[in-house]
Amino acid sequence: GCMASSEDTSGMCDLLTAGHRDAVLVTGTAGVGTKLKVAADVEKYDTLGTDLVALCVNDVVSHGAEPIFFTDYYATGKQRVAQTVAIVKGMGEGCIQAGCSLFPGEKAELPGIFPRGEFDMAGFAVGAADRSTVLPKKDAMQEGDVLIGLASSGIHANGFSLVRRVIASQGLSYNAPAPFDASRSLGDVFLTPTRIYVKAVMPLCNGGMLKGAAHIAAGGLLESVAKILPVNLMARIDTTAWELPAVFRWLLEVGRIEPRELARTFNCGVGMVLVVAQGDETAVMQELSNHGEEPFVIGQLAVNDASRKSSSEMSQSMTKPTRSRVKLDNIEASWLKTTRFTSLTADDF
């Protein structure tokens, strides 16, 4: 039901033939941030287009809506054909993965604004949901609801200012082998395109199996989960439930980043978190596995009653009850357990 105009930067989409009669529209807008600079350093641009689509459509699906179309804004000082082609190819790949239409958007040359070679881009996706499938359903959430994490494909597209600072402080080149994975260059690791969760998550939305879905993007695991929760509940996430991927472990140790700061900046290996009713987790995990996802139960919802907690509990679980509604449990036994890259210990944090 969707069609890009061949004559201008507009597109049209027919909601009825797209299967929505009484639709709520949901929009997601994003930029890839300073991941742009890493791509420019290694002159590899195709994955950026996929990242841009991913940021937008994962936002849309986290609201229970099916992405219908994606369009972009791409501005340079002077357009370089190979770069543009690579980016558009990546956007096409992302739209295929998301099952949405690609409307070619605005391509601007702004020589007075961008220095030669610099560029920026923004993405914009629109999705539609039936009224009953809109997420999060904060009123339906309750103590004991299960949190299911979906594996990320890497750093995705958030936290790159910090990444670049660590790389610079270590005097590393993006073309060098990754210290934590000699089979790949740092550039390849960092530019891995963001995983797109649309096709795995939509059937669960449509089946009414989800109470909420958090797209782990700006604000990292902590803030992204916090914002889908009602004020009376908190998330308790057991960090032993999954392996912190090597790239994050390396950033934690070599960058001397505090675990909570890591979790406020990066996805930490979890690209999306679903909230499901206790008892539904097995069926949901099976459905996700059928779509090629790697799901794991990472915790549950608990009553958010700061007054009932002792101060030792609070420091142990690194919660600031007034500032966050997400507790990371067992950090010492997981993220701080091994020190593969340096001799730092938990005491250093």
Place this chain on the structure above:
Amino acid sequence: GCMASSEDTSGMCDLLTAGHRDAVLVTGTAGVGTKLKVAADVEKYDTLGTDLVALCVNDVVSHGAEPIFFTDYYATGKQRVAQTVAIVKGMGEGCIQAGCSLFPGEKAELPGIFPRGEFDMAGFAVGAADRSTVLPKKDAMQEGDVLIGLASSGIHANGFSLVRRVIASQGLSYNAPAPFDASRSLGDVFLTPTRIYVKAVMPLCNGGMLKGAAHIAAGGLLESVAKILPVNLMARIDTTAWELPAVFRWLLEVGRIEPRELARTFNCGVGMVLVVAQGDETAVMQELSNHGEEPFVIGQLAVNDASRKSSSEMSQSMTKPTRSRVKLDNIEASWLKTTRFTSLTADDF
């Protein structure tokens, strides 16, 4: 029916309560181009926000769709609060004029990409149309259909690279009085916000009074009108039908721009062109005047048969029949008539 999220860069819109049951979605994407640089030179940013909305919603309405929401992407090296507030204020003003919701979009700080003080922004609007109101209706257009122009408020947001080149070549400051209007500074003239035609044009769309609407933006009057026409028809525009505003006359003469180049770059005083059936023009013009617009009949559709034209006719009307389907008639009697600013004559062009 629309609601921005307080928690992220998403927004939701309920099509049913917005009055659309069987909707076709239309999107418009735009940037304001190098008008940014003029705004930066005089440190006046509020009108840019309105321009950004205008570019998007005028695109949407030109497809016969009612803008539902607008959202933005705004990227800087380092965010300056006063600048951001001014831009958002201008976007709010634009959305009020367009009668659409403003969804706060992405605000990115990208110090590695933008030099200090530089910024860029992109806008996205989504509209909905009933299936029957989608424009242009190329199949319905025929010889004799009337072209109605709506006055622009100035340069709007296209052609600023050329404007800046002329200003630089003349050694002028944007703070100086306009050579063609001593009561205003050049900056004020150039930064006049783009006129928003939504509320005037939508009733005509909904009433089935329009066969097409061209938003005069990138490509100027010539290209913007050409792209809404079927291949068998051309537009004959009588340039004596309205007064070329002083700012364009000045650019034409002082910038030594050819008339056809002027019309391919700028709106030339006409911000939107409507195609209506012969006999409907009086009612349409009355409706537009009721909404505070300044409409004028600027020409009509004619058969596009290049082979029937003599070469003298062709040169007289400055048509390149293979490249454009818009003829500008009577240029000598209008745009080249007076030479108020220099001693140029028609022979110079």
